[in-house]
Each structure stands twice: as C-alpha cells, then as structure tokens.
Amino acid sequence: MTGAEPRSGMQRKADTLAKLHEPAIDVWVASASASEGGPAHAHLVPLSLAWIDERVVIAVESDSRTARNIIEHGIARLALGRTRDVVMIDAVLDRAFDLDEVPAATADRYAAQSDWDPRDGRGQFVFIVLRPERIQAWREVNELAGRTLMRAGSWVV
C-alpha cells in the first residue's frame, strides 16, 4: 500500500492514454480456447502493443494459440502496466490482417511504437486489431471504486 490518494477519473484516463502511447510497451494478452468436452484453457503471453485510432494493435504468429483463440472467439482480455498500477482492457476483435493485406499505415504505426516490424521476413504474422469495450485502471485497493473508464466502448470519464 502506498497510502496515496486515489486519482480522479480524468487523471486515470490521462495516465491510461499515456501508457497506451508509450514506445515499446508490452501488454499481457489473455485469450481462451474451449475444446469439445475438454476443460477451457486460458492462454497468456506478453506482446508488443500499438495504440492506433482508439484500437489496440498486436502482431502474433499466424499459427500461435493467441491468434487462433482471438480469431475463433472474437475476444481478449489485456493487462497493461504493473500489477499495482494496472490498466485492464476487455476487447473484441475488430479486424485481422495477414502480412500481405495489412494497410501500410497500420503496419508503419505498429512498427513505430513497438520495437520491431513483423514485415521483416522472420515469419508469418497476423496483425490483430482489437476494439476496447471496457477499460479499467487502478493502483491500490482505494482505487477500486471508480476504476471503470470505458464502458460498452465509450469513455465514461
């Protein structure tokens, strides 16, 4: 516990947008698979992120579990920051682009913010564009109240 006063909603939104624009920032991406009759598995990986036109853009290998889960189920849950200064994002699949169909502007902006370019020939990647539905941000227990900054795709602060 830091004992700090809880931040205002506006401050949390500003802090959240600053994180989303940070160069070379990584995001935890959780996705799920459900095999027929088997248990539901959660997958979780750290990935580079770009924040483009109010969308989270990630790039993953086309045959990765993350790509398959998100494209099949259309949803993901993302965490940004540290466990005690967290931004949680529930997002839905907006678009997915293979390397040969990704708009140059999207790939360029992804490469500019992240620290690598999936077009560099190292493998087969897919760009996944995720639309945030809900964004929450909190640090300590005293920030659990007022943690929801976006609901149903709209900023509420």
Added chain:
Amino acid sequence: MTGAEPRSGMQRKADTLAKLHEPAIDVWVASASASEGGPAHAHLVPLSLAWIDERVVIAVESDSRTARNIIEHGIARLALGRTRDVVMIDAVLDRAFDLDEVPAATADRYAAQSDWDPRDGRGQFVFIVLRPERIQAWREVNELAGRTLMRAGSWVV
C-alpha cells in the same frame, strides 16, 4: 533489447525461485470459462501469491470468476514479473480450501508472504493451491531457447 547474455538454466531457476519467494509479489492469473455455445472467455487478474512447498497459493473471493473458472476446469496460466523478465507457469488445481477448512499453516504462510490475510473478516474467500506443471522464464528474444525450467511437474535444470 538489453544486449545482455542469456542466463544459464541454473541462473534462471535461481532467479525464478527468488521471485516466487519475494514478499508481497503479485502474479497475473489467467483462467478460462466456456459457456455452452458461446465464445470461450479468458479472465485475467493480478493477485497476491505465496510459494509454499512448491505450490502457488492464491486467495480469491469464493464467487469470483477466477475461483469459478479454476475450480471448474482445474487449470490456470500464471505470469510473474515484468513482460521482459517473465516467469510463465502452467498450473493445475491441487486443492481448494474455504476459510473454515484451510490448514492454519497454509493460511499463516500465505499471510506472511502476501500483504494481507484473507481470514481478516472482509469477505468470503477461497484458498486455491496450484501445482506447477510447466515453468518457463525468459527476458529477451535471446532467452527464448532454454526457457523451459520445469516440464510435467519436474524441474529440468
């Protein structure tokens, strides 16, 4: 990229155990739910952790999505540390204890390592004891090789 040399397996194991013993350390816990006919949802939350007898112990509200998912499906995927100094743990459910049945030693050791005690009367919690099946640790791309430290529940380094 830091340019640092990749760590040896023994060093990664030592670093991993140091993280697991760290006071007040948090862990990202991903779990999944699959509703009949609906998409598979991944849930993801930061939680306090205790490392007790080679098990990860967490405590969550009994009616939380994390508790329900793990108890129903018996598996979770955990991440410890930062996105560029990560420990990933695939774990299976070993035991779950309500407050009135948790062994005192387990709850005491949980309270000693984490920064709170679920027995303090703030609500109804369940202690979930997870047995690691696979543990991987890496920092940068040059540590992806050799990242598996535990496989099928046994240390391999």
